Structure formats: C-alpha cells, structure tokens
Amino acid sequence: MFTAHTRRAAVIVSALALTASMTACTTGLEDTSDSGEARDLQTVTFINPLPDFPAWRVIGDCMKDEAEAKGLTFSESGPTGGAADGQYMVDRMQQAIANGVDAIVTFPLTIDQFDPVFLEAKKAGVYVVTTEGGQTKNHDVNVGTSFKDFGELAAQTVGELDEPQVVGFLTSSATGPDQTFIDSFTAYAEANPDLGITIADTRYDGADPTKSADLIAAMLTAHPDINHIVTNEGAATQPLVALLESKGLKGKVNITSNSIYGGSVEGMKAGYVYSFLLQDMCGIGTEAIDALIAYHDDPENAPTDVATGIKFATADTVDELTADGKFQ
Helix, strand or coil, rough: CCCCCCCCCCCHCCCHHHHHHHHHCCCCCCCCCCCCCCCCCCCCEEECCCCCCCCCCHHHHHHHHHHHCCCCCCECCCCCCCCHHHHHHHHHHHHHHHHHCCCECCCCCHHHHHHHHHHHHHHCEEEEEEEEECCCCCCCCCECCCCHHHHHHHHHHHHCCCCCCEEEEEEEECCHHHHEEEEEHHHHHHHCHHHCCHHHHHHHHCHHHHHHHHHHHHHHHHHCCCCEECCCCHHHHHHHHHHHHCCHHHCCEEEEEEECCCCHHHHCCCCCCEEEEEEHHHHHHHHHHHHHHHHHCCCCCCCCCCCCEEEEECCCCCCHHHHHCECC
C-alpha cells in the first residue's frame, strides 16, 4: 500500500481511485499507549473495503477460512459495488466496538478518518489489524506488502533482461512507501552491477494517473536513452501503454508496473508491459488471522508488521503464477 504515510494497497486496492484517495492522507494524529484491558480472542470481524472486488474477495474468503480453522467466530461486512465508502466502514467499526467484538481487521482508507476509530477500539480493549495499511498509529498489527521487498524484486526482475536497462521511475511522492520502493530498487541495482541497470530520472504524479503520460513523455524527451519505465502505481499502466503506443515505442521502452489489474495483462499481451507485481491475496487474509493470534498470545514479542508474499509476472510466467488465483 499499498502516499507519504501509507503502504498503499499496492495492488489490491486497485479500484484505482482508492489508491489516489490514500495518497492524499497526512498524519498528525496523536497516538496513545492507553488502552482498555485486552479481551480474550473469540470473535473477529473484517470490514472489507471492496468485498465485490476479486482481490479483496479472496482476502476475505481466506481470512474466514483461517479464522474458523483456528476456532474463531468470524464475520464480514463492506460496501456493495465498486467504490469504497469510508463512512460506511467507520460506522461498521464503531458498531462492532459497541457490540463487543474482540478484534477488527480492515484496510485504513484514510488516516484522519480511521485512526480515531482505532483509538476507540484500543480503549475498549479491541485488537486492530490492518491489511495493506501501516500508516495509522493506533493499530496493533499490519499485514501486507513490504515496499522494500517490492523494490528489490522489481530490480531483480528488470535485471533479468539481456540488454542493459536505463530506468526512469514514476511514483506518487518522494516520501513514505513510494520513496522506500525507489530507494530499495536503486540500492539493489547498485549492489548488483551485473544486472546492468542505470537510473536516469524520477517523476512524481501525486497518484493522479491523468498526469502520468505527460510526465513520462517529458522524461523520455529529456532522457532518450531510457528503455524501461518502472512504477509502483497500478493506475499508471494504461496511460503509459497509451503513451508508448502513440510514440511507436513498442519493443524500445518497457514498463514494469504494479498489479494484475489496471491494464497490465492487456499491456503485456500487446508487448508494452514487461512485468508487474503479484501479491499473495490469500496469504494476506490468512496472515491477518495468524498475526492477530500471535499478538494476542504474546504482544511484547509478536511481530507487528508482517510482510506477505509477492512475485513478479512476465509474459513467460503470468499464466502459471495466476492459475490458482492465489496471486493477483
């Protein structure tokens, strides 16, 4: 998560407007260590931001299976349709707290809206687990993609190409997970010069895909030797493909992107997208329950930031990697 202060749902939030709304968030909320007496762990509810969206559906289903396998009573709610509804989610969290649920799992759509409710939960002794979050202060555990791992694996994948790669980055901002992605990619490339990767430039679109193409067009003009655009923004894929197509750059400039959604598969079939990130969606759901139980059992020593599995798909591997629906 997936912003200056988020891990942006790298992916899964892919109702791509959701990504943009997250990146606009700022922190500044006061956190507190004061909390109510922790409950026994018997019930958990998942406030799903997009239960009808395929990736979030997999997360919810795998979370339910794992919770029930571990003897927990599981419930789920979320807005219908293709748009996330922050107020709906907040209302459901507050109702869950009032109903005496033991644990809440959710994706924090915005910091300002969700962190105060997480604090309410903490004061009531309710555990809070975020999926693809990490930007809030009042959650107990976060489970999702590590942007450090994301950047390193992206560099490794780009470096598998035979020709030297001159990379131009496109990301949202120069802070938070966006910068973590850029820094880890760069550090991995520099530590492995045999990969043949050179970093030429970085442009920032503020998570606004309507700006992506113009920014990259200007970057390609300034650096005509760039032959690979690398972005951690799934929403940028379609505009970048359209740009390269309009400039006749098929086979001359590749794209490495984020998420199976947002035009990555179509762009790969058309010969513009070299690779894109896949996330272990089922693993996110499963690990959310396992991490919750571990935290309940040993809050002093249990991990509070749990990285889940990622892979990069290329034209040669995409069918195999996505066949069972686990990685999306």
